[in-house]
Amino acid sequence: MLALLAAASQPENLSILSPASPSAESIKGLLILVCAITGGILVLVEGILIYALVRSRRRAGRDDAEPPQVYGSKPIEIAWTVAPGIVVFVLVLLVGRVLWEVRPDADKPPPGAKPLYVTVVGHQWWWEYRYDSYDGRELGITTANELHIPVSEPGKPPRPVYLNLQSADVCHSFWVPRLGGKTDLLPGRANTMWLQADQTGLFLGQCAEYCGTQHANMLLRVVVESPEEFERYLAEEAKPAIDPTEKTALADKNTFRSLSCVNCHTIRDKQDTRVNGTFGPDLTHLMARKTIASGMVENTPENLRKWVLSPNSIKPGCLMSGFELNEREMNSVIGYLKSLK
Amino acid sequence: MATAEIEPAATATPSPPPWTATLHEWLVTVDHKKIGVLYVLMAVFFLLIGGAAALLMRIQLWAPQLTFLPPITFNQFFTLHGTTMVFFVGMPVLIGIANYAIPLMIGARDMAFPRMNAFGFWTTFFGAVLVYFSFLVPGGPPAIGWFAYAPLTENSFARGPGVDCWALGLIVSGIGTTTGAMNFIATILCMRCPGMTLRKVPFFVWVMFWTSLQIVVVMPPLTAALTMLEFDRQLGAHFFDTQAGGSAYLWQHLFWFFGHPEVYILVLPAFGMISEVVPVFSRKVLFGYEFMAAATAAIVVISLGVWAHHMFSVGMxxxxxxFFVAAxxxxxxxxxxxxxxxxxxxYGGKLVLKSPMLFALGxxxxxxxxxxxxxxxxxxPIxxxxxxxxxVVGHFHWVLIGGTLFGVFSAIHYWYPKVTGRMLSERLARWQFWLFIIGFIVTFAPMHIAGILGMPRRIYTYGSDRPWEIWNQIATIGALIQAPSYLIFAYNLVVSLWKGDVAGDDPWDAWTLEWATTSPPPPYNFAVIPTVKSRRPLWDLxxxxxxxxxxx
Known part of the structure; x- marks a missing residue:
């Protein structure tokens, strides 16, 4: 069990006991301390109970007389009121300290830090990420479902990430256990959340506030990269979609543009702003993402085809409809989507 | 009261009345004892329904990506499971037991307002029926979770009338609960027998007094919130309609201002029941009555100021x-x-290990x-x-089962002989207890671990890349161990009516007034209203x- 709990750093590990960020680390410390205190109380109480039972069991049946009636004792009562009171007082102070550690002010990053600001919008049932600025640079990139952030290397300036959490529909909650506690996304309210990763790698999580039919499959993927990789990622994502020149590819694109896909999806394009729906995920660099359907299935051509044909067969209840595309349209759409590197 | 005049005390009539007469008698009764039994029967019925829903959900979570239950059905089930267990099992069973016991314990002939008492039961019952009526409407039952966070409950996201059935059902049953609480307050303040000052009431009575005060304070905010929700849905208001400037945050505060004290409403009466059973089966007076009494009042008052601990992640x-941590x-x-x-x-008592005490020790x-x-x-931060x-799922089931349900089982095993004149089978009770406690631990302990390993609640399935399968399987096995214990309990309740040993007036050699009258008590409870001098009148005797x- 311990091996499972503390297991190594595979992405399958979502344990809050394997922290990869300063805030998750201090919460783990607090958790262990509080568990030790409550565990001590538990052992004490159960011990007293068992001792009292054994004693009173032994007395039973010895004679018919009732045991001595003890009505109470003021000193004892005061003792077991004051003792928990002291424990509570100490606990509140400890909690206060950790609370201020894990919830720093978003508008005041530590001196020398290179903060990344991302607006996260929860949708039924996927995540929209708008990269606002990084180290003072305006970004204006929109993507979905896979969040890339830079790692904070030891001995170098920290690269804190501040999420501005909003919702387009109902309440959601952003939770990647190894990177810290969760914060809800409420419609009509903007929350902030501090994220800072100490290790590179893929960190999984999922929506933690019930948000409707597919709450279970509103999955989160956070990719923590070295600052150099992250710069490359930003550069790639900032580019507009590849403009096809070859004849069939051009035809595929035109077919896509003629279908209802454009009402919900955006594909950033220098000349053409027709594909500008905002109800669904931005597809400009769809092929840069490892998964589709908010992390449910791998982003392979077969899955993509299955998804476009009938989203409900993969994610029952999902808000994207299958549009009854014919074989020719389907081939064109998949062909075009595959080109969105 | 009318019944007291019509029915003779002795049941010496040779031929039993026709079943229609019995049915009529139960439907129109204003006798606190019959109403109490009706409450408990309602709770047992809904316990089996809510439990069946839980069992189906546990099967769905046995392995990753099962399709045993469709997502919407699963979401409807956990909504109904939570709503049912809180509103149609927990509160009715506690109010029902109190309804039966309190007039007897304070030496009264009935509750202060017998007709309002019947009204309270039937509104609670029909509220439940209204919620379950949602099975018959288009779209079926609501899939919103028992705390129904806005705006998932608004027309934009829940188009069918299921949410309306749910909200109206809870308003109606809430009216029943509130009248019940007012009745307890009036009864406990005004109907105590001579000599029983407020400082001398049995501890269960004291606890029910404070619980009732709490109900009267926190049910109206829930009713208000549900009414606002119905204004939104039916009359085009925008209290929680975030797309028109309503507030999702407001719903959470209103709901939890009710919702947290509700947890204490569900557990305090169990504290009271335990405080009756533990002394009798330890053969000792309750230690520190005054401090216990003060602690009860303190819990009621403090718990009115802690609700937002359900909302730490909401970004306060x-x-x-x-503040809410400290409170x-x-x-x-x-x-x-x-x-x-x-x-x-x-400590220092003489343990009598009969079934009520077994559950009390649980x-x-x-x-x-x-x-x-x-x-x-x-x-x-944690x-x-x-x-x-x-x-969290593990935690609150540990409180509501480990606390409330163990207390309720203890109380039912304690007072069943008084209610029916027969003893429950000890053998069946022991089977029930051991299956129940083992199944309970095996079900809910692994949930804590699953939570620490990152498993959110209310997910109808999980990916095979998640490390939660084993913990879910252990939990499901636990649920399967628990399930027969409830059936044994229901069977024991029925079969002991005929096969149980005759109880006599005072089978446990107990000390409070209900044991001074016959089992079952006559409709008027006491031929002569007793006079008491202490908290344990039968001890004095x-x-x-x-x-x-x-x-x-």
Missing amino acids: SRTLDL TMLVSIPTGIKLFNWLATV FLSMFVIGGLTGVILACA DFQVTDTYF KHPDDPDWKYE
Whole structure:
């Protein structure tokens, strides 16, 4: 069990006991301390109970007389009121300290830090990420479902990430256990959340506030990269979609543009702003993402085809409809989507 | 009261009345005892329904990506499971037992308002029927979770009338609960027998008095919130309609201002029941009655100011978070006082290990665990991690089963002989107890681990890349162990009516007034209203050389 709990750093590990960020680390410390205190109380109480039972069991049946009636004792009562009171007082102070550690002010990053600001919008049932600025640079990139952030290397300036959490529909909650506690996304309210990763790698999580039919499959993927990789990622994502020149590819694109896909999806394009729906995920660099359907299935051509044909067969209840595309349209759409590197 | 005049006390009539007459009698009764039994039967019925829903959900979670239940059905089931267990099992069973016991315990002939008492039961019952009526409407039952966070409940996201059935059903049953609470307050204040000052009421009565006050304070905000929701849905208001400037945050505050004290409404009466059973089966007076009484009042008052600990992740300020951390932790002090006093009552006693005490000991050993995981959750930073995960699911089931349900089973095994004149089968009770406690631990302990490993609650399935399968399988096995215990319980309740040993007036050699009358008691409870001098009038009677009133 311990091996499972503390297991190594595979992405399958979502344990809050394997922290990869300063805030998750201090919460783990607090958790262990509080568990030790409550565990001590538990052992004490159960011990007293068992001792009292054994004693009173032994007395039973010895004679018919009732045991001595003890009505109470003021000193004892005061003792077991004051003792928990002291424990509570100490606990509140400890909690206060950790609370201020894990919830720093978003508008005041530590001196020398290179903060990344991302607006996260929860949708039924996927995540929209708008990269606002990084180290003072305006970004204006929109993507979905896979969040890339830079790692904070030891001995170098920290690269804190501040999420501005909003919702387009109902309440959601952003939770990647190894990177810290969760914060809800409420419609009509903007929350902030501090994220800072100490290790590179893929960190999984999922929506933690019930948000409707597919709450279970509103999955989160956070990719923590070295600052150099992250710069490359930003550069790639900032580019507009590849403009096809070859004849069939051009035809595929035109077919896509003629279908209802454009009402919900955006594909950033220098000349053409027709594909500008905002109800669904931005597809400009769809092929840069490892998964589709908010992390449910791998982003392979077969899955993509299955998804476009009938989203409900993969994610029952999902808000994207299958549009009854014919074989020719389907081939064109998949062909075009595959080109969105 | 009318029944008291019509029905003779002795049941010497040779031929039983026709079943239609019996049915009519039960439907129109205003006798607190019959109403109490109706409440308990309603609760047992809904316990089996809510339990069946839970079992189906546990099967769905047996392995990753099962398609045993479709997502919408699963979401409807956990909504109904939570709503049912809180509103149609927990509160009715507690109110029902109190309804039966309290007039007897204070030496009264009935509740203060017998007709309102019947009204309270039937509104509670029809509220439940209205919620379940949602099975017959287009779209079926609501899929919103029992705390129904806005705006998922608004027309934009829940188009069918299921949410309306749910909201109206809870408004209606809430009216029943509130009238019931007012009736308890009036009864306890005005109907006590001569000599029984408020300082001399049996402890269960004291606890029900404070619980009733709490109900009267917190049910109206729920009713208001549900009414606002119906205004939104039916009359085009925008209280929680975020797309028109309504507030999702407001719903959470309104709901939890009711929702947290509700937890205490569900557990305090169980505290009272335990405080009756533990002394009788330890053969000792309740240790520290006054401190216990003060602790009860303290829990009621403090718990009115802790609701936002359900909302730590909602993005309140750190200062506000810390306030609710401190308030929540404060509740653990009076709760601890109670626990220590029960232990002190057992200590130095002479244990009688009959079924009521068995369940009471289950309560003492299990409730403390739920309380302590509550302390862990009260630490806001830890809560940021584990709130809305299976850790929370494990925690509150540990409180509501380890606390409330163990207390209720203890109380039912304790008072069943009084209600029916027959003893429950000890053999079946032991089978029930051991299956129940083992199944309970095996079900809910692994949930804490699943939560720490990152499993959110209310997910109808999970990916095979998630490390949760084994913990879910253990939990499902636990549920399968638990399930027969409820059936054994229901069977025992029925079969002991005929096969149980005759109980006599006072089978446990107990000390409160309900044991001074016959089993079952006559419609008028007491031929002569008793006069008492202490908290344990029957102790005084049985030990004239060493009466309680000398020491109180």
